[in-house]
Amino acid sequence: MSDTKGSFFSMWYPEPSHLCNEESYCLVCRPGGDVLASSPDFQGFPELTEPSKWFPEWQRLQIGTLDDKPVMLISAPVDALAPQGYVWVNIRPLLGGLNPGKLEALCRASMLSSWDSDNRFCGRCGTLTVQDLKESARTCPSCGYRSYPRVSPAMIVRITNGPKILLAHNRRFPRGVYSCVAGYVESGETLEQTVLREIKEEVGLDAASPRYLSSQSWPFPHSLMLGFETTASGEPEPDGDEITDAGWYPADNLPHIPRHGTIARWLIDDWLKKLGLIM
Numbered sequence: 001m002s003d004t005k006g007s008f009f010s011m012w013y014p015e016p017s018h019l020c021n022e023e024s025y026c027l028v029c030r031p032g033g034d035v036l037a038s039s040p041d042f043q044g045f046p047e048l049t050e051p052s053k054w055f056p057e058w059q060r061l062q063i064g065t066l067d068d069k070p071v072m073l074i075s076a077p078v079d080a081l082a083p084q085g086y087v088w089v090n091i092r093p094l095l096g097g098l099n100p101g102k103l104e105a106l107c108r109a110s111m112l113s114s115w116d117s118d119n120r121f122c123g124r125c126g127t128l129t130v131q132d133l134k135e136s137a138r139t140c141p142s143c144g145y146r147s148y149p150r151v152s153p154a155m156i157v158r159i160t161n162g163p164k165i166l167l168a169h170n171r172r173f174p175r176g177v178y179s180c181v182a183g184y185v186e187s188g189e190t191l192e193q194t195v196l197r198e199i200k201e202e203v204g205l206d207a208a209s210p211r212y213l214s215s216q217s218w219p220f221p222h223s224l225m226l227g228f229e230t231t232a233s234g235e236p237e238p239d240g241d242e243i244t245d246a247g248w249y250p251a252d253n254l255p256h257i258p259r260h261g262t263i264a265r266w267l268i269d270d271w272l273k274k275l276g277l278i279m
């Protein structure tokens, strides 16, 4: 998560000047984290050259540059069918395998695609909105309301107690997978308050003085995960609702933990590195 390499520059271009061709990267996304690929086994970064011809009515945006090439987003509706010879692939399993620049471009494209699709109509008066060409906003021509791409902060926290780490199973996780405590920031909260509240709510423990470590864009559909660490002690009491099991685990006897490419895994691996157990 602390790797800052990569050459994606997140920008908003007032008037997209590039087509989807060999001079640009073209990402076709639809809400839900799907990207158009030429194969279901797709593991990389799509470079499509035809889609602007296929679907001229889909919104086309220029969202940044990657290796000095424009990155184009074609934002498809949620129910869009893949053209013949192409498939929709969900980007979630791809997050661990892309270099930072491509990952950032893909996360940005996916989030903007969801925002574009979800804000076609004014939330205040119901009128069809239009894309603002000067900034990343959709504007209502009737009442003037402006909708900006939303980022919803969430926190995830590594809780340790000497040589042990607290890991919890959320009922939404795959069977047997344990991870760090996490949750969304509530309106009016500071990040630190969120960390302490979620720990209390989910595993019944009191913690103090959480420290920020790193963050990860999490475009499902528009989160930003902020990683913290803190310490606590005592026997965890799972809330029984979201968290069905939780416990303290020594480094040499961890349960199944999240896969690489997630900030949850990074937090756990970072702890193991500090203990000198992995490189």
Ligand SMILES: [Zn+2]
Residues within 6 Å of the ligand: 122, 123, 124, 125, 126, 127, 140, 141, 142, 143, 144, 145
């Ligand atoms: Zn309006």
